[in-house]
Amino acid sequence: MEPILELESARLLMRQWRDEDLPAFAEMCADPQVMRYFPVPLSRLESAALIGRIRGHFAEHGYGLWALERKDTGAFIGFTGLAVVGFEASFTPATEIGWRLAREHWGLGYASEAAWTALRCGFDRLALDDIVAFTTEANLPSQKVMQAIGMHHDPSADFEHPRVGRDDPLRHHVLYRITREQWLETLHG
Numbered sequence: 656m657e658p659i660l661e662l663e664s665a666r667l668l669m670r671q672w673r674d675e676d677l678p679a680f681a682e683m684c685a686d687p688q689v690m691r692y693f694p695v696p697l698s699r700l701e702s703a704a705l706i707g708r709i710r711g712h713f714a715e716h717g718y719g720l721w722a723l724e725r726k727d728t729g730a731f732i733g734f735t736g737l738a739v740v741g742f743e744a745s746f747t748p749a750t751e752i753g754w755r756l757a758r759e760h761w762g763l764g765y766a767s768e769a770a771w772t773a774l775r776c777g778f779d780r781l782a783l784d785d786i787v788a789f790t791t792e793a794n795l796p797s798q799k800v801m802q803a804i805g806m807h808h809d810p811s812a813d814f815e816h817p818r819v820g821r822d823d824p825l826r827h828h829v830l831y832r833i834t835r836e837q838w839l840e841t842l843h844g
Contacts, residue, residue: 658717659780664772667765669721669735672706676722679731680706683757692794694819712738718781720753723769732760735769737777746812746830749787750777754800767803774804778835785834791825798829805841806831
């Protein structure tokens with residue numbers, strides 16, 4: 656399969672990562688508000704390493720977490736995309752959808768718009784049967800995006816994230832999912 660290097664929505668370009676994305680990405684990943692539902696904010700070096708892992712996922716799978724760029728300003732605003740879940744849980748193997756946006760771009764519908772575009776890619780171009788999303792129980796903003804794109808909470812698959820410390824209050828995660836059939840119903844409903 657040919658790698659999917661770029662997608663577009665009405666207001667966003669979802670593209671490959673550029674070296675010049677690092678300063679804005681590192682600033683976003685160091686923001687305690689952006690990272691409040693993650694164990695710790697990331698250093699510049701950790702942010703660079705994350706970009707490296709994202710590029711590696713594209714090289715291995717042909718898709719991944721695309722860098723988000725506003726069409727009107729050309730500004731880098733975060734990422735959205737699809738990734739193979741990298742740990743074992745009751746719902747794996749699975750492909751997840753995820754996003755992270757810089758705080759100044761919250762509340763403008765960009766996360767839902769980009770996530771909807773990623774779902775379309777997953778079902779239309781990658782022919783996935785279902786896609787999952789998960790976050791810590793307290794992360795209501797992300798859960799609202801999951802609901803807005805037609806995902807449904809699957810309480811039977813909620814889990815303790817294996818990469819979060821046992822005593823960390825962020826360890827318990829909720830799982831949302833959507834099947835190709837549910838997505839098609841959302842499109843035509």
